[in-house]
Amino acid sequence: MRLFVSIDLPDDLAEGVEGVQDSFREAEGLNFTDPKQAHVTLKFLGDVESERVPDVEEAVESAVTDDVDFGPFRATLGGLGVFPSPDYISVVWLGFEDGEEEMTLLHDAVESRLYELGFEPEENDFVPHVTLARMRHAGGKELVQENVREHDPTVGRMRVEEVRLTESELTADGPEYSTVAAFPL
Numbered sequence: 017m018r019l020f021v022s023i024d025l026p027d028d029l030a031e032g033v034e035g036v037q038d039s040f041r042e043a044e045g046l047n048f049t050d051p052k053q054a055h056v057t058l059k060f061l062g063d064v065e066s067e068r069v070p071d072v073e074e075a076v077e078s079a080v081t082d083d084v085d086f087g088p089f090r091a092t093l094g095g096l097g098v099f100p101s102p103d104y105i106s107v108v109w110l111g112f113e114d115g116e117e118e119m120t121l122l123h124d125a126v127e128s129r130l131y132e133l134g135f136e137p138e139e140n141d142f143v144p145h146v147t148l149a150r151m152r153h154a155g156g157k158e159l160v161q162e163n164v165r166e167h168d169p170t171v172g173r174m175r176v177e178e179v180r181l182t183e184s185e186l187t188a189d190g191p192e193y194s195t196v197a198a199f200p201l
Contacts, residue, residue: 018184019061025054032171043156046149058123075129080199083125088177091115094170109145119144
């Protein structure tokens with residue numbers, strides 16, 4: 017199973033995410049994500065053997081219930097960025113105006129618990145974000161750079177109430193996500 021740990025955006029923010037994506041539509045070389053599947057990836061696990069899933073579930077549950085000292089929280093989706101840099105763009109993303117601290121604490125707790133199970137830690141610093149598009153080639157790089165530099169959209173507020181263990185099945189039409197387990201805050 018191809019798994020990741022996520023915070024899913026509520027359905028009512030999908031239209032706002034799509035609106036921000038629309039501002040990039042003329043940029044060549046972008047593959048847009050499905051705004052109805054928008055989420056924050058706290059930890060990507062990759063392919064996990066099915067017999068390890070119960071241990072992964074237990075680790076994520078412990079991270080969420082034992083290792084952080086807060087419950088549900090509010091977050092505001094807004095602001096644009098790119099990875100890894102404006103000069104070499106592979107991902108265009110939508111960030112958060114608030115709620116970043118709690119998401120980072122959740123990431124750190126999940127990362128620590130899963131490291132104990134043998135999952136490698138991330139090499140880069142965690143930045144809470146929702147992926148808008150992946151760049152296949154640099155044809156639209158200047159338009160993307162300009163848009164990120166000149167726009168600072170606010171999409172909306174959400175209440176983060178749970179963390180999910182999510183399966184990603186790769187299909188010809190793009191990834192399809194399904195919830196394996198949910199862990200309330």
